[in-house]
Amino acid sequence: MKNQSFVARxxxxxxxxxxxxxxxxxxxxxxxxxxxxxLILGVLRAPPLWWALIFICIGVVLTAxxxxxxxxxxxxxxxxxxxxAIGIAxxxxxGAVLISSxxxxxxxxxxxxxxxx
Numbered sequence: 168m169k170n171q172s173f174v175a176r177x178x179x180x181x182x183x184x185x186x187x188x189x190x191x192x193x194x195x196x197x198x199x200x201x202x203x204x205x206l207i208l209g210v211l212r213a214p215p216l217w218w219a220l221i222f223i224c225i226g227v228v229l230t231a232x233x234x235x236x237x238x239x240x241x242x243x244x245x246x247x248x249x250x251x252a253i254g255i256a257x258x259x260x261x262g263a264v265l266i267s268s269x270x271x272x273x274x275x276x277x278x279x280x281x282x283x284x
């Protein structure tokens with residue numbers, strides 16, 4: 168599969184996003200929350216720096232969720248039985264999503280504090 172065309176690689180990436188949207192409720196929730204936050208930024212006319220920070224946060228959270236989804240699908244396919252090490256790997260990936268989500272919430276709250284304080 169090496170040296171595929173850009174269009175083919177783009178298709179693989181878009182398919183991965185489509186799989187995450189269809190199979191992961193967490194990813195769908197995060198997308199809805201991201202859209203909501205972007206709407207709030209628009210309504211409150213956030214300065215460009217806040218837009219940039221929030222876009223970075225959204226990107227990090229969705230990327231972490233994509234890696235979590237990829238890891239879960241791979242592990243479940245290779246070793247569908249329960250195993251302590253697999254549970255730890257999945258928990259760590261979920262923890263990465265949680266950390267990035269919490270940091271994103273903190274940054275959004277900082278925006279709100281600056282806007283309304």
